[in-house]
Amino acid sequence: MTLLFVIAFVLGTTSSDWFRGSKAPFSGTDPFWTVAQTNTLSADEQSNISIYNKALPATVSITSTVLQRNWFFEPYPAAESGTGFLIDAEGRILTNHHVIAGDAPQIEVTLASGQGSDEEPLRFKAEVLAADEINDLALIKIESDRPLPFLPLGDSEHLQVGQKVLAIGNPFGVSGSLTTGVISSRGRSIQSEGGVLEDMIQTDAAINPGNSGGALINTRGELVGINTAILSRSGGTQGVGFAVPVNLAHHVTKQLVEHGRVERGFMGVGIQDISPAMEKTLDTPDSHGAVVTNVTADSPAAKAGLEQYDVIRSVDGQKIRDARELRLAVANHAPGDTVEVAVLRDGAAKTMNVTLGEFPNDGNGETSEEHSPTSGALEGVSVDNLSPQVAEQLGLDSDIKGVVVTRVRPDSPAAEAGLQSGLVIQEVNRKPVNNVDEFRSAMGTVKKGEAVMLLVHVRGGSRFVVVEP
Numbered sequence: 001m002t003l004l005f006v007i008a009f010v011l012g013t014t015s016s017d018w019f020r021g022s023k024a025p026f027s028g029t030d031p032f033w034t035v036a037q038t039n040t041l042s043a044d045e046q047s048n049i050s051i052y053n054k055a056l057p058a059t060v061s062i063t064s065t066v067l068q069r070n071w072f073f074e075p076y077p078a079a080e081s082g083t084g085f086l087i088d089a090e091g092r093i094l095t096n097h098h099v100i101a102g103d104a105p106q107i108e109v110t111l112a113s114g115q116g117s118d119e120e121p122l123r124f125k126a127e128v129l130a131a132d133e134i135n136d137l138a139l140i141k142i143e144s145d146r147p148l149p150f151l152p153l154g155d156s157e158h159l160q161v162g163q164k165v166l167a168i169g170n171p172f173g174v175s176g177s178l179t180t181g182v183i184s185s186r187g188r189s190i191q192s193e194g195g196v197l198e199d200m201i202q203t204d205a206a207i208n209p210g211n212s213g214g215a216l217i218n219t220r221g222e223l224v225g226i227n228t229a230i231l232s233r234s235g236g237t238q239g240v241g242f243a244v245p246v247n248l249a250h251h252v253t254k255q256l257v258e259h260g261r262v263e264r265g266f267m268g269v270g271i272q273d274i275s276p277a278m279e280k281t282l283d284t285p286d287s288h289g290a291v292v293t294n295v296t297a298d299s300p301a302a303k304a305g306l307e308q309y310d311v312i313r314s315v316d317g318q319k320i321r322d323a324r325e326l327r328l329a330v331a332n333h334a335p336g337d338t339v340e341v342a343v344l345r346d347g348a349a350k351t352m353n354v355t356l357g358e359f360p361n362d363g364n365g366e367t368s369e370e371h372s373p374t375s376g377a378l379e380g381v382s383v384d385n386l387s388p389q390v391a392e393q394l395g396l397d398s399d400i401k402g403v404v405v406t407r408v409r410p411d412s413p414a415a416e417a418g419l420q421s422g423l424v425i426q427e428v429n430r431k432p433v434n435n436v437d438e439f440r441s442a443m444g445t446v447k448k449g450e451a452v453m454l455l456v457h458v459r460g461g462s463r464f465v466v467v468e469p
Helices: 002-020 043-058 246-259 276-282 300-304 323-331 388-393 413-417 436-444
Strands: 059-069 075-086 092-095 103-111 123-132 137-141 164-169 177-192 195-203 215-217 223-230 241-245 269-273 290-295 311-315 338-345 348-355 381-385 403-408 424-428 452-458 461-467
Touching (some): 043 059, 043 164, 043 177, 059 092, 075 164, 092 246, 123 246, 137 246, 164 223, 177 241, 195 223, 223 246, 290 300, 290 323, 300 348, 311 323, 381 436, 413 461, 424 436
Antiparallel strands (some): 059 075, 059 103, 092 137, 103 123, 123 137, 164 215, 177 195, 195 241, 269 290, 311 338, 338 348, 381 403, 403 424, 424 452
16 A cells, blocks of 8 residues: 555656656755766667667568367458568568468558658558468568668578577567567577477577567678577567578578479488487497488488488588488488488498489478378378377376377368367277377378368367368
8 A cells, every 4th residue: 555655656746747847856966866967878779779770661560360260160260460571672571481371361561650750550461472381481572662671681600699689570569679689599499380490599589479570680780580489388478589590581582482482302211319328229439410210112212222220420521410400401402412421320331322302392301200291181281199298288188099280281181171280180080099100000091082081189079070182
Protein backbone atom coordinates (compact mmCIF):
# COMPACT_ATOMS: atom_id res chain seq x y z
CA MET A 1 0.00 0.00 0.00
CA THR A 2 2.84 2.37 0.86
CA LEU A 3 4.62 1.55 -2.40
CA LEU A 4 1.54 2.31 -4.46
CA PHE A 5 1.06 5.64 -2.64
CA VAL A 6 4.67 6.69 -3.26
CA ILE A 7 4.51 5.86 -6.94
CA ALA A 8 1.26 7.75 -7.37
CA PHE A 9 2.67 10.70 -5.53
CA VAL A 10 5.85 10.90 -7.59
CA LEU A 11 4.00 10.59 -10.87
CA GLY A 12 1.40 13.10 -9.83
CA THR A 13 3.90 15.71 -8.67
CA THR A 14 6.27 15.49 -11.59
CA SER A 15 3.50 15.32 -14.13
CA SER A 16 1.76 18.45 -12.81
CA ASP A 17 5.00 20.38 -12.75
CA TRP A 18 5.86 19.36 -16.27
CA PHE A 19 2.44 20.19 -17.63
CA ARG A 20 2.46 23.61 -15.92
CA GLY A 21 5.74 24.37 -17.64
CA SER A 22 7.58 24.93 -14.35
CA LYS A 23 11.20 24.11 -13.73
CA ALA A 24 12.39 20.53 -14.04
CA PRO A 25 11.36 18.42 -11.00
CA PHE A 26 14.96 17.40 -10.32
CA SER A 27 17.34 20.36 -10.43
CA GLY A 28 21.07 20.48 -10.07
CA THR A 29 20.64 21.82 -6.51
CA ASP A 30 18.68 18.80 -5.33
CA PRO A 31 21.01 16.98 -2.92
CA PHE A 32 19.51 13.59 -3.82
CA TRP A 33 19.84 13.87 -7.60
CA THR A 34 22.65 14.67 -9.97
CA VAL A 35 21.33 15.67 -13.39
CA ALA A 36 23.45 15.17 -16.48
CA GLN A 37 24.19 18.51 -18.07
CA THR A 38 24.74 17.06 -21.56
CA ASN A 39 22.96 14.75 -23.99
CA THR A 40 26.18 13.57 -25.58
CA LEU A 41 25.93 9.98 -26.80
CA SER A 42 28.71 7.46 -26.49
CA ALA A 43 30.41 6.22 -29.65
CA ASP A 44 28.70 2.85 -29.19
CA GLU A 45 25.27 4.47 -28.92
CA GLN A 46 25.89 6.63 -31.97
CA SER A 47 26.95 3.52 -33.91
CA ASN A 48 23.78 1.64 -32.91
CA ILE A 49 21.58 4.57 -33.93
CA SER A 50 23.34 4.96 -37.28
CA ILE A 51 23.08 1.24 -38.08
CA TYR A 52 19.41 1.17 -37.09
CA ASN A 53 18.48 4.20 -39.18
CA LYS A 54 20.16 2.73 -42.25
CA ALA A 55 18.78 -0.79 -41.83
CA LEU A 56 15.21 0.00 -40.80
CA PRO A 57 13.96 1.16 -44.24
CA ALA A 58 15.02 -2.20 -45.72
CA THR A 59 13.25 -4.18 -42.97
CA VAL A 60 9.71 -5.40 -43.64
CA SER A 61 6.91 -6.93 -41.62
CA ILE A 62 5.29 -10.02 -43.15
CA THR A 63 1.82 -11.38 -42.49
CA SER A 64 1.02 -14.72 -44.10
CA THR A 65 -2.51 -16.13 -43.99
CA VAL A 66 -2.70 -19.85 -44.67
CA LEU A 67 -5.14 -22.72 -44.35
CA GLN A 68 -4.38 -24.94 -41.36
CA ARG A 69 -6.16 -27.83 -39.66
CA ASN A 70 -7.05 -28.34 -36.03
CA TRP A 71 -6.78 -31.56 -34.03
CA PHE A 72 -10.00 -32.74 -35.64
CA PHE A 73 -8.56 -32.06 -39.13
CA GLU A 74 -11.02 -29.22 -39.71
CA PRO A 75 -9.60 -26.40 -41.90
CA TYR A 76 -9.41 -22.84 -40.64
CA PRO A 77 -7.54 -19.69 -41.76
CA ALA A 78 -4.57 -18.73 -39.62
CA ALA A 79 -2.27 -15.72 -39.83
CA GLU A 80 1.44 -15.97 -39.12
CA SER A 81 3.66 -12.93 -38.74
CA GLY A 82 7.36 -12.51 -39.17
CA THR A 83 10.09 -10.34 -40.56
CA GLY A 84 12.01 -10.04 -43.80
CA PHE A 85 14.38 -7.66 -45.51
CA LEU A 86 14.89 -6.30 -49.01
CA ILE A 87 17.92 -7.67 -50.85
CA ASP A 88 17.68 -5.53 -54.00
CA ALA A 89 16.05 -2.35 -55.31
CA GLU A 90 13.55 -4.36 -57.40
CA GLY A 91 11.62 -5.61 -54.37
CA ARG A 92 13.01 -9.08 -53.69
CA ILE A 93 12.72 -9.99 -50.01
CA LEU A 94 14.45 -12.75 -48.08
CA THR A 95 12.74 -14.34 -45.09
CA ASN A 96 12.34 -17.73 -43.42
CA HIS A 97 10.44 -20.48 -45.17
CA HIS A 98 8.38 -21.14 -42.04
CA VAL A 99 7.11 -17.53 -42.10
CA ILE A 100 5.32 -18.06 -45.43
CA ALA A 101 4.88 -21.85 -45.47
CA GLY A 102 1.47 -23.31 -46.09
CA ASP A 103 -1.08 -24.07 -48.79
CA ALA A 104 -1.34 -21.03 -51.13
CA PRO A 105 -0.49 -18.38 -48.52
CA GLN A 106 -1.79 -14.83 -48.89
CA ILE A 107 1.18 -12.62 -48.05
CA GLU A 108 1.11 -8.95 -47.07
CA VAL A 109 4.33 -6.99 -46.69
CA THR A 110 4.57 -3.72 -44.75
CA LEU A 111 7.57 -1.45 -45.14
CA ALA A 112 8.84 0.11 -41.94
CA SER A 113 7.10 3.41 -41.15
CA GLY A 114 6.59 4.46 -44.73
CA GLN A 115 10.38 4.37 -45.20
CA GLY A 116 11.08 6.82 -42.40
CA SER A 117 8.46 9.42 -43.33
CA ASP A 118 5.30 10.56 -41.59
CA GLU A 119 3.20 8.76 -44.17
CA GLU A 120 1.17 5.67 -43.44
CA PRO A 121 3.27 2.49 -43.69
CA LEU A 122 3.45 1.19 -47.26
CA ARG A 123 1.70 -2.16 -47.74
CA PHE A 124 2.10 -4.57 -50.64
CA LYS A 125 0.84 -7.94 -51.72
CA ALA A 126 3.75 -10.32 -52.22
CA GLU A 127 4.26 -13.42 -54.32
CA VAL A 128 6.48 -16.36 -53.46
CA LEU A 129 9.27 -16.72 -56.01
CA ALA A 130 10.94 -19.79 -54.52
CA ALA A 131 11.63 -21.46 -51.19
CA ASP A 132 14.16 -23.81 -49.64
CA GLU A 133 12.69 -25.69 -46.71
CA ILE A 134 15.96 -27.46 -45.94
CA ASN A 135 17.69 -24.19 -44.98
CA ASP A 136 14.42 -22.52 -43.92
CA LEU A 137 14.74 -19.70 -46.46
CA ALA A 138 12.20 -18.17 -48.83
CA LEU A 139 12.37 -15.53 -51.54
CA ILE A 140 9.30 -13.34 -52.08
CA LYS A 141 8.75 -10.21 -54.18
CA ILE A 142 6.71 -7.03 -54.10
CA GLU A 143 6.07 -4.58 -56.96
CA SER A 144 6.93 -0.92 -56.36
CA ASP A 145 6.98 2.08 -58.69
CA ARG A 146 10.27 3.28 -57.22
CA PRO A 147 13.62 1.74 -56.23
CA LEU A 148 13.61 0.28 -52.75
CA PRO A 149 16.35 0.36 -50.10
CA PHE A 150 18.17 -2.89 -49.36
CA LEU A 151 20.75 -4.28 -46.95
CA PRO A 152 24.42 -4.68 -47.91
CA LEU A 153 25.91 -8.17 -47.55
CA GLY A 154 28.57 -8.97 -45.00
CA ASP A 155 30.73 -12.09 -44.60
CA SER A 156 29.69 -14.71 -42.07
CA GLU A 157 32.73 -16.90 -42.69
CA HIS A 158 34.99 -14.74 -40.53
CA LEU A 159 32.58 -14.01 -37.66
CA GLN A 160 34.16 -14.51 -34.26
CA VAL A 161 32.65 -15.47 -30.93
CA GLY A 162 32.25 -12.29 -28.90
CA GLN A 163 31.74 -10.08 -31.94
CA LYS A 164 28.90 -7.56 -31.51
CA VAL A 165 25.74 -7.96 -33.61
CA LEU A 166 22.33 -6.29 -33.82
CA ALA A 167 18.95 -7.87 -34.61
CA ILE A 168 16.10 -5.96 -36.23
CA GLY A 169 12.61 -7.39 -36.50
CA ASN A 170 8.99 -7.44 -35.43
CA PRO A 171 8.80 -9.47 -32.19
CA PHE A 172 5.20 -10.15 -31.20
CA GLY A 173 4.15 -7.74 -33.98
CA VAL A 174 6.07 -4.81 -32.46
CA SER A 175 7.60 -3.54 -35.68
CA GLY A 176 11.04 -2.05 -36.08
CA SER A 177 12.49 -3.39 -32.82
CA LEU A 178 16.25 -3.37 -32.29
CA THR A 179 18.19 -5.62 -29.91
CA THR A 180 21.92 -6.06 -29.47
CA GLY A 181 24.18 -8.87 -28.40
CA VAL A 182 27.21 -10.89 -29.44
CA ILE A 183 28.05 -13.99 -31.42
CA SER A 184 27.78 -16.74 -28.82
CA SER A 185 28.95 -19.62 -31.00
CA ARG A 186 29.14 -20.84 -34.59
CA GLY A 187 28.49 -24.09 -36.42
CA ARG A 188 25.44 -25.08 -34.39
CA SER A 189 23.02 -27.76 -35.60
CA ILE A 190 19.39 -27.48 -34.52
CA GLN A 191 16.26 -29.50 -35.23
CA SER A 192 13.49 -27.67 -37.09
CA GLU A 193 10.18 -28.64 -38.65
CA GLY A 194 11.95 -29.03 -41.99
CA GLY A 195 14.79 -31.15 -40.64
CA VAL A 196 18.21 -30.32 -39.23
CA LEU A 197 19.49 -26.80 -39.80
CA GLU A 198 23.27 -26.92 -40.08
CA ASP A 199 26.08 -24.43 -39.45
CA MET A 200 23.86 -21.96 -37.59
CA ILE A 201 25.10 -18.80 -35.86
CA GLN A 202 24.21 -18.61 -32.16
CA THR A 203 23.61 -15.17 -30.60
CA ASP A 204 22.35 -13.74 -27.34
CA ALA A 205 20.73 -10.75 -29.09
CA ALA A 206 17.08 -10.99 -28.03
CA ILE A 207 15.06 -12.91 -30.63
CA ASN A 208 11.37 -13.58 -30.05
CA PRO A 209 8.41 -14.93 -32.04
CA GLY A 210 7.97 -12.51 -34.93
CA ASN A 211 11.71 -11.96 -35.36
CA SER A 212 11.91 -14.91 -37.74
CA GLY A 213 13.32 -13.84 -41.09
CA GLY A 214 14.83 -10.64 -39.72
CA ALA A 215 18.36 -9.40 -40.18
CA LEU A 216 21.34 -10.05 -37.95
CA ILE A 217 23.76 -7.19 -38.65
CA ASN A 218 27.37 -6.46 -37.76
CA THR A 219 28.69 -3.11 -36.53
CA ARG A 220 29.34 -2.01 -40.12
CA GLY A 221 25.64 -2.32 -40.87
CA GLU A 222 26.16 -5.41 -43.02
CA LEU A 223 23.94 -8.46 -43.06
CA VAL A 224 25.65 -11.49 -41.48
CA GLY A 225 22.69 -13.74 -40.67
CA ILE A 226 18.96 -14.36 -40.93
CA ASN A 227 17.32 -14.76 -37.51
CA THR A 228 15.51 -18.08 -37.58
CA ALA A 229 14.96 -19.85 -34.26
CA ILE A 230 15.28 -19.69 -30.49
CA LEU A 231 15.92 -22.24 -27.79
CA SER A 232 13.42 -21.46 -25.05
CA ARG A 233 11.39 -23.10 -22.32
CA SER A 234 9.02 -20.16 -22.08
CA GLY A 235 8.36 -19.43 -25.76
CA GLY A 236 10.20 -16.10 -25.46
CA THR A 237 13.83 -15.12 -25.58
CA GLN A 238 16.22 -16.68 -23.09
CA GLY A 239 19.42 -15.53 -24.72
CA VAL A 240 19.83 -18.45 -27.11
CA GLY A 241 18.94 -17.50 -30.67
CA PHE A 242 20.03 -18.92 -34.01
CA ALA A 243 20.55 -17.37 -37.44
CA VAL A 244 21.29 -18.76 -40.91
CA PRO A 245 24.76 -17.53 -41.98
CA VAL A 246 24.57 -14.94 -44.76
CA ASN A 247 27.15 -16.78 -46.90
CA LEU A 248 24.89 -19.82 -46.98
CA ALA A 249 21.83 -17.63 -47.55
CA HIS A 250 23.55 -15.88 -50.46
CA HIS A 251 24.44 -19.22 -52.05
CA VAL A 252 20.86 -20.46 -51.64
CA THR A 253 19.28 -17.21 -52.83
CA LYS A 254 21.44 -17.11 -55.97
CA GLN A 255 20.23 -20.59 -56.92
CA LEU A 256 16.62 -19.73 -56.12
CA VAL A 257 16.82 -16.71 -58.44
CA GLU A 258 18.59 -18.59 -61.24
CA HIS A 259 16.90 -21.99 -61.04
CA GLY A 260 13.85 -21.59 -58.81
CA ARG A 261 15.29 -24.27 -56.51
CA VAL A 262 18.53 -25.27 -54.83
CA GLU A 263 20.70 -27.92 -56.46
CA ARG A 264 22.82 -29.83 -53.95
CA GLY A 265 25.18 -32.73 -54.22
CA PHE A 266 24.03 -36.11 -52.92
CA MET A 267 26.14 -39.11 -51.95
CA GLY A 268 23.54 -41.51 -50.55
CA VAL A 269 24.86 -42.61 -47.17
CA GLY A 270 23.60 -42.66 -43.62
CA ILE A 271 26.22 -41.20 -41.30
CA GLN A 272 26.88 -40.37 -37.67
CA ASP A 273 29.60 -38.93 -35.46
CA ILE A 274 32.30 -41.17 -34.04
CA SER A 275 32.29 -41.42 -30.26
CA PRO A 276 35.49 -42.24 -28.33
CA ALA A 277 33.98 -45.62 -27.49
CA MET A 278 33.69 -46.44 -31.22
CA GLU A 279 37.32 -45.67 -32.11
CA LYS A 280 38.70 -49.10 -31.22
CA THR A 281 35.91 -51.02 -32.93
CA LEU A 282 36.28 -48.97 -36.11
CA ASP A 283 40.10 -49.14 -35.91
CA THR A 284 40.46 -45.38 -36.29
CA PRO A 285 43.16 -43.31 -34.52
CA ASP A 286 40.74 -40.66 -33.27
CA SER A 287 37.13 -39.52 -33.45
CA HIS A 288 37.59 -37.31 -36.50
CA GLY A 289 35.39 -38.17 -39.46
CA ALA A 290 31.93 -39.63 -39.99
CA VAL A 291 31.09 -43.32 -39.96
CA VAL A 292 28.81 -44.74 -42.66
CA THR A 293 25.80 -46.42 -41.06
CA ASN A 294 24.14 -47.49 -44.31
CA VAL A 295 24.55 -47.09 -48.06
CA THR A 296 21.49 -46.46 -50.23
CA ALA A 297 21.16 -48.98 -53.05
CA ASP A 298 22.14 -47.66 -56.51
CA SER A 299 23.30 -44.39 -54.96
CA PRO A 300 26.50 -42.56 -55.97
CA ALA A 301 28.15 -43.92 -52.82
CA ALA A 302 27.16 -47.50 -53.65
CA LYS A 303 28.42 -47.18 -57.22
CA ALA A 304 31.75 -45.81 -55.97
CA GLY A 305 32.22 -48.70 -53.53
CA LEU A 306 31.54 -47.07 -50.17
CA GLU A 307 30.49 -49.56 -47.50
CA GLN A 308 28.86 -49.62 -44.10
CA TYR A 309 31.41 -48.99 -41.28
CA ASP A 310 33.66 -46.93 -43.59
CA VAL A 311 35.00 -43.84 -41.81
CA ILE A 312 35.02 -40.84 -44.14
CA ARG A 313 38.01 -38.65 -43.24
CA SER A 314 38.08 -36.09 -46.07
CA VAL A 315 36.29 -34.92 -49.21
CA ASP A 316 38.40 -33.36 -51.96
CA GLY A 317 41.17 -32.76 -49.47
CA GLN A 318 38.89 -31.03 -46.94
CA LYS A 319 39.24 -32.71 -43.57
CA ILE A 320 35.99 -33.96 -42.09
CA ARG A 321 35.68 -33.68 -38.31
CA ASP A 322 32.10 -34.90 -37.89
CA ALA A 323 28.88 -35.79 -39.68
CA ARG A 324 27.80 -32.16 -39.87
CA GLU A 325 30.90 -31.19 -41.81
CA LEU A 326 30.41 -34.08 -44.22
CA ARG A 327 26.80 -33.07 -44.95
CA LEU A 328 27.89 -29.50 -45.63
CA ALA A 329 30.84 -30.55 -47.79
CA VAL A 330 28.68 -32.74 -50.00
CA ALA A 331 25.74 -30.33 -50.18
CA ASN A 332 28.02 -27.48 -51.27
CA HIS A 333 28.93 -29.39 -54.42
CA ALA A 334 26.74 -29.45 -57.51
CA PRO A 335 25.13 -32.62 -58.86
CA GLY A 336 27.49 -34.23 -61.35
CA ASP A 337 30.64 -33.15 -59.53
CA THR A 338 33.17 -35.90 -58.90
CA VAL A 339 34.78 -35.70 -55.47
CA GLU A 340 37.67 -37.64 -53.99
CA VAL A 341 36.62 -39.34 -50.77
CA ALA A 342 39.25 -40.64 -48.35
CA VAL A 343 38.10 -43.36 -45.95
CA LEU A 344 39.43 -45.74 -43.35
CA ARG A 345 38.12 -49.28 -43.75
CA ASP A 346 39.14 -51.59 -40.92
CA GLY A 347 42.11 -49.31 -40.32
CA ALA A 348 43.29 -49.30 -43.94
CA ALA A 349 43.26 -46.05 -45.90
CA LYS A 350 41.36 -46.05 -49.17
CA THR A 351 40.49 -43.37 -51.70
CA MET A 352 37.57 -43.47 -54.13
CA ASN A 353 35.96 -41.05 -56.56
CA VAL A 354 32.26 -40.40 -56.08
CA THR A 355 30.19 -38.71 -58.80
CA LEU A 356 27.48 -36.94 -56.85
CA GLY A 357 23.80 -37.14 -57.64
CA GLU A 358 21.19 -34.51 -56.84
CA PHE A 359 19.95 -34.06 -53.29
CA PRO A 360 16.41 -35.56 -52.99
CA ASN A 361 13.49 -33.13 -52.97
CA ASP A 362 12.25 -34.53 -49.68
CA GLY A 363 15.27 -33.00 -47.97
CA ASN A 364 16.93 -36.25 -46.96
CA GLY A 365 20.42 -36.79 -48.31
CA GLU A 366 23.24 -37.72 -45.98
CA THR A 367 21.14 -38.55 -42.92
CA SER A 368 21.26 -40.40 -39.64
CA GLU A 369 19.17 -43.45 -38.89
CA GLU A 370 16.69 -41.36 -36.93
CA HIS A 371 13.98 -39.27 -38.57
CA SER A 372 13.59 -41.89 -41.27
CA PRO A 373 12.31 -40.49 -44.57
CA THR A 374 9.46 -42.20 -46.36
CA SER A 375 8.40 -42.45 -49.98
CA GLY A 376 5.27 -43.20 -52.00
CA ALA A 377 2.07 -41.86 -50.48
CA LEU A 378 4.02 -40.64 -47.45
CA GLU A 379 6.78 -38.91 -49.39
CA GLY A 380 7.94 -35.87 -47.45
CA VAL A 381 7.09 -37.43 -44.07
CA SER A 382 9.73 -38.32 -41.48
CA VAL A 383 9.11 -40.33 -38.33
CA ASP A 384 11.03 -41.33 -35.23
CA ASN A 385 10.62 -43.82 -32.41
CA LEU A 386 8.28 -42.63 -29.67
CA SER A 387 10.61 -42.50 -26.70
CA PRO A 388 9.33 -41.94 -23.15
CA GLN A 389 10.89 -38.47 -23.21
CA VAL A 390 9.09 -37.50 -26.43
CA ALA A 391 5.83 -38.98 -25.15
CA GLU A 392 6.13 -36.85 -22.01
CA GLN A 393 6.80 -33.73 -24.07
CA LEU A 394 3.70 -34.43 -26.16
CA GLY A 395 1.60 -35.09 -23.07
CA LEU A 396 0.85 -38.70 -24.07
CA ASP A 397 -0.10 -41.55 -21.77
CA SER A 398 2.59 -44.16 -21.26
CA ASP A 399 0.50 -46.85 -22.98
CA ILE A 400 0.41 -45.03 -26.34
CA LYS A 401 2.48 -46.91 -28.92
CA GLY A 402 3.57 -45.94 -32.42
CA VAL A 403 5.99 -43.66 -34.25
CA VAL A 404 5.96 -39.89 -33.90
CA VAL A 405 5.82 -37.69 -36.99
CA THR A 406 8.83 -35.37 -36.89
CA ARG A 407 8.38 -33.61 -40.23
CA VAL A 408 5.75 -33.16 -42.95
CA ARG A 409 6.69 -31.34 -46.12
CA PRO A 410 4.06 -28.59 -46.58
CA ASP A 411 3.30 -29.42 -50.24
CA SER A 412 3.12 -33.19 -49.71
CA PRO A 413 0.00 -35.39 -50.02
CA ALA A 414 0.30 -36.16 -46.29
CA ALA A 415 0.07 -32.46 -45.43
CA GLU A 416 -3.01 -32.10 -47.60
CA ALA A 417 -4.56 -35.03 -45.75
CA GLY A 418 -3.96 -33.31 -42.42
CA LEU A 419 -0.90 -35.14 -41.10
CA GLN A 420 1.21 -32.89 -38.85
CA SER A 421 4.42 -33.02 -36.85
CA GLY A 422 3.82 -34.31 -33.33
CA LEU A 423 1.06 -36.76 -34.27
CA VAL A 424 1.60 -40.45 -33.52
CA ILE A 425 1.02 -43.07 -36.24
CA GLN A 426 -0.24 -46.25 -34.59
CA GLU A 427 -1.19 -48.35 -37.63
CA VAL A 428 -0.40 -48.48 -41.35
CA ASN A 429 -3.11 -50.18 -43.39
CA ARG A 430 -4.37 -51.91 -40.22
CA LYS A 431 -0.91 -53.14 -39.24
CA PRO A 432 0.24 -51.95 -35.79
CA VAL A 433 3.58 -50.13 -35.79
CA ASN A 434 5.45 -49.79 -32.50
CA ASN A 435 8.77 -48.49 -33.82
CA VAL A 436 10.52 -47.21 -36.94
CA ASP A 437 11.48 -50.70 -38.13
CA GLU A 438 7.86 -51.88 -38.01
CA PHE A 439 6.77 -48.68 -39.74
CA ARG A 440 9.29 -49.27 -42.53
CA SER A 441 8.18 -52.87 -42.87
CA ALA A 442 4.52 -51.87 -43.13
CA MET A 443 5.28 -49.15 -45.68
CA GLY A 444 7.35 -51.65 -47.67
CA THR A 445 4.20 -53.62 -48.49
CA VAL A 446 2.46 -50.57 -50.00
CA LYS A 447 2.59 -50.64 -53.79
CA LYS A 448 3.55 -47.60 -55.82
CA GLY A 449 0.55 -45.38 -56.45
CA GLU A 450 -1.56 -46.91 -53.65
CA ALA A 451 -3.24 -44.88 -50.93
CA VAL A 452 -2.29 -45.48 -47.29
CA MET A 453 -4.73 -45.57 -44.39
CA LEU A 454 -3.18 -44.51 -41.10
CA LEU A 455 -4.53 -44.80 -37.58
CA VAL A 456 -3.31 -41.62 -35.91
CA HIS A 457 -3.49 -40.77 -32.21
CA VAL A 458 -4.89 -37.31 -31.49
CA ARG A 459 -6.02 -35.71 -28.25
CA GLY A 460 -8.95 -37.60 -26.88
CA GLY A 461 -8.61 -40.66 -29.08
CA SER A 462 -7.63 -41.82 -32.56
CA ARG A 463 -8.59 -40.97 -36.14
CA PHE A 464 -8.10 -42.52 -39.54
CA VAL A 465 -6.16 -40.49 -42.08
CA VAL A 466 -6.06 -41.62 -45.71
CA VAL A 467 -3.14 -40.30 -47.73
CA GLU A 468 -3.36 -40.58 -51.51
CA PRO A 469 -0.19 -40.13 -53.60
